[in-house]
Amino acid sequence: MGYVYKDDIKKRLRRIEGQARGVLRLMDEEKSCKDVVAQLSAIRNATDKAIAQIVAENLQQCIIDEQLAGRDSSKVVQEAIELLVKSR
Template sequence: MRYDKKIVNRLKKSEGQMRGVLNMMDTEKDCKEVVTQLTAIRSSIDKAIGLIVAENLVQCISDENSGLTSEEAVQEAIHLLVKTR
């Protein structure tokens, strides 16, 4: 599967935010600030997961060789989304 550059960039941004959180912890920043940043990272990653699943769903439905019916592809996508929560 090809991954959109926007998704890759979103994850790279999350990676940078995670390094920032580690730095915040090293410098003993307030726990509220750390948790706020971690929440932002989680939100960004959740959005990336949604985009990846959506793209995969389109690919599965359009791929004649997948062996999945449209309904099965949708159920698989829903399962992936629920599993991440």
């Protein structure tokens, strides 16, 4: 069974998509490096928050699933931590 992503995370990613288009527009308009980098930094921050939200929501459901099955949930917690570390 796949993971169902909530509408708010999809909305967040659409906003990031718009920001990326905005960076391309800044480049086409030959705006300053400072402006481009500032927008790219904003995209990175937004992406980091999206990753954290996805991992947190998935972790919560995985822990519930493991507990309902009578299994130890520490493995899924470790996997979530590894995902967050790899994303940076």
